[in-house]
Amino acid sequence: MSTLSKLTSVAFATCLATSQTVFAAEDPVKILVLDDMRGIFSGNGGPNTLLAVQMAVEDFDTSSLGTTVEVLSADHQNKADVGSSLAQRFIDEQGVDAITFGGSSAVGLAVQGRAAESKVITMTTGGYAPNFVGDQCSPYGTQWAPTTRELARGVAGTLVDQGLKDWYFITADYVFGRALSTDAADAVVDAGGGMKGETLHPLNTNDMASALLAAQASGADVVGLANAGSDTETAIKQARSFGVGDKLAALLFFSNNAQALTLDVAQGIRVSTSFYWNMNDTTTAWAERFMERNGGQVPTMGHANAYAATTHYLKSVAAAKSQDAAEVTAMMHSLPVDAGILENASIQENGRVVYDMLLAEVKAPSESTGPTDLYKILSRIDGSDFFLSAAESGCPLVN
Amino acid sequence: MEIFGISVPALAGQLLIGLFNGAFYALLSLGLAVIFGMLRIINFAHGAFYMLGAFSAYMLSAYLEASFWVSLLIVPLILAALAAVLERSMLQRLAGLDPLYGLLLTFGFALILEGGMQYVFGVAGQPYSPPASLSGASNLGFMFMPHYRAFVIVVSLIVCFGTWLLIERTKIGSILRAATENPSLSEVFGLNVPVLITATYAFGAALAGIAGIMAAPVFQVSPYMGSNLIIVVFAVVVIGGMGSIMGAIISGFALGLVEGLTKVIYSEASNVVVFVIMAIVLYFRPAGLFGKDA
Incomplete structure (x- = not known):
């Protein structure tokens, strides 16, 4: 075990300790992983995000930094007040230099606001709201996760291009669900498709049968699921018995959902994602090391983005020869992003990280070679004009 | 022909789905009604029993490869045993106190x-497949009716009316009712009242277990599946009349239908319609539709 990994292990163990911990190096670079560690989003972020950040630190040649790197972590429990006070405490007491976070976007936005006031870098690796680089953007913030807009457009636009023109949406009746279905419907119409109808359902609906039956009766080519978490899983689980199992497109779906639902249930669902673990040689090599350390849990795009973001951040610290947030952020924007995890990546003025995305389909059990073989990639989506530009984002920092 | 702007076949399909959800409301509210009617315990653990029923089925299948049919027999027994332990070790001590104490404990x-x-297990849903013999669907002309859903409706009807017959029309039922209505007099006649009380509580929990295992192939098998449902089920019990067995069964199925209808007409209101009905019923009949006036 290298000195570095010993240090990070110690940092792990003391992650929630309030007292100042003395480490060997002077003024080490400190990265805080603030995520939902046990709740509903802990599968696509959570402890595995911490692992990804830790791996990024281990893989980085820290001699170029002239100091050591510590990884700290905390559980915000998806509560905005808990998240923002944890962030403040780690900034004040531990002097963290950068925060990466995931889980509920409401928490992430509160944390990003708090960190911006204290001139601390934020990297949104598991928050999917467009606001992080839109109306609530931070001068020290970057968003690595795709937003609901790209996820919706990725799957909707591409499927219409393939001739699946008539859409029916099953939408969660709150801001997030409605935004997702509006984005997707726009993409469908832009690409020349049409809407067959929509059913709105309350959050946490036990039985989706009613909506599925209506979707089936509409004769739509595709049933778009504009919901998340357990609502999406319920709809997928029940869809097959109503004859719409093969028509589903999930607008926010992670590889861990496919693993949890089992391929038998989830097969045929089309999703868009920024990452799939064996999309290229670099990701495969990384993911295999990742899965060796967590008992075979497939890395999601949230985990991959945490790795890519941490690597890019450390590289920028080394290049800037400074831990000052403004200098490092400027370096992050100017250096090419080449962690190998994201394809053709660059960072816009508003902090938006832009890259190529994937359209994938969940494999049938007969096509899968093992418990981690989940997706087949249908097509790649060129990222260059796919994301909202900085000017269109509504970020007040962009002139 | 159209009603509420949708075709009659589509409406019929939605009503059948409502009946399916009503089957769960009826099974769960029946257990609550039995427990409250006999023991005066407001059993807030009922949703957790339902959840444990589904998880027991999942664990029996995942670790012991037990089939659905075997689980359908074993799971209610597991829940009954657990409930008996809870009743004997804790709830019994609250006998005679305000029902609020029982509510807090459960x-x-x-x-x-x-x-x-x-x-x-974490919060993500666990997978559980319906038995192969019930996995298909039939085209009824107006809808796809998955066989498993039809099976659930039938089983629920049998269990509900069987329970009603058992308690209202048999010797065992009359003994139970006597023991709970006047425990001291019943003991004079040689009945073992504490055992009867434990058995009643265990029976109520077993009903929740049956609902749980039947929910596993359709709904999310997750730790909070019960707490999502139990509030609606309490509303069903209140509408039917606290403690009324027939009231729980009828209002369970009826509210499932009303909810199904709401999903067609104005889906956004589907999770409040039951509570609106509860408010209206309580205004006109404070003891519920089938309850005895206090």
């Missing part, structure tokens, strides 16, 4: 069970 027990299951 609520606490539900939180512990849910928290414990979340700790072990």
Whole structure:
């Protein structure tokens, strides 16, 4: 075990300790992983995000930094007040230099606001709201996760291009669900498709049968699921018995959902994602090391983005020869992003990280070679004009 | 022909789906009604029993490869045993106190069970497949009716009316009712009242277990599946009349239908319609539709 990994292990163990911990190096670079560690989003972020950040630190040649790197972590429990006070405490007491976070976007936005006031870098690796680089953007913030807009457009636009023109949406009746279905419907119409109808359902609906039956009766080519978490899983689980199992497109779906639902249930669902673990040689090599350390849990795009973001951040610290947030952020924007995890990546003025995305389909059990073989990639989506530009984002920092 | 702007076949399909959800409301509210009617315990752990029923089925299948049919027999027994232990060790001590104490104890027990299951299994739903013999669907002309859903409706009807017959029309039922209505007099006649009380509580929990295992192939098998449902089920019990067995069964199925209808007409209101009806019923009949006036 290298000195570095010993240090990070110690940092792990003391992650929630309030007292100042003395480490060997002077003024080490400190990265805080603030995520939902046990709740509903802990599968696509959570402890595995911490692992990804830790791996990024281990893989980085820290001699170029002239100091050591510590990884700290905390559980915000998806509560905005808990998240923002944890962030403040780690900034004040531990002097963290950068925060990466995931889980509920409401928490992430509160944390990003708090960190911006204290001139601390934020990297949104598991928050999917467009606001992080839109109306609530931070001068020290970057968003690595795709937003609901790209996820919706990725799957909707591409499927219409393939001739699946008539859409029916099953939408969660709150801001997030409605935004997702509006984005997707726009993409469908832009690409020349049409809407067959929509059913709105309350959050946490036990039985989706009613909506599925209506979707089936509409004769739509595709049933778009504009919901998340357990609502999406319920709809997928029940869809097959109503004859719409093969028509589903999930607008926010992670590889861990496919693993949890089992391929038998989830097969045929089309999703868009920024990452799939064996999309290229670099990701495969990384993911295999990742899965060796967590008992075979497939890395999601949230985990991959945490790795890519941490690597890019450390590289920028080394290049800037400074831990000052403004200098490092400027370096992050100017250096090419080449962690190998994201394809053709660059960072816009508003902090938006832009890259190529994937359209994938969940494999049938007969096509899968093992418990981690989940997706087949249908097509790649060129990222260059796919994301909202900085000017269109509504970020007040962009002139 | 159209009603509410949708075709009659489509409406019929939605009503059948409503009946399916009503089957769960009826099974769960029946257990609550039996327990409250006999023991005066407001059993807040009922949702957790339902959740444990589904998880027991999942664990029996995942670790012991037990089939659905075997689980359907074993799971209610597991729940009954657990409930008997809870009743003997804790609830019994609250006999004679305000029902509020029982409510608090069972609520606490539900939180512990849910928290414990979340700790072990996490929050994501666990997979559970319907038995192969029931996995298809029939085209009824107006809708696809999955066989498993039809099966659930039938089983629920049988269990509900069987329970009603058992308690209202048989010797065992009359003994139970006597023991709970006047315990001291019943003991004079040689009945073992504490055992009868434990058995009643265990029976109520077993009903929740049956609902749980039948829910596993369709709904999410997750630690909070019960707490999502139990509030609606309490509203169903209140509408039917606290403690009324026939009231629980009829209002369970009826509210499932009303909810199904709401999903067609104005889906956004589907999770409040039951409570609106509860408010209206309580305004006109404070003891519920089938309850005896206090």
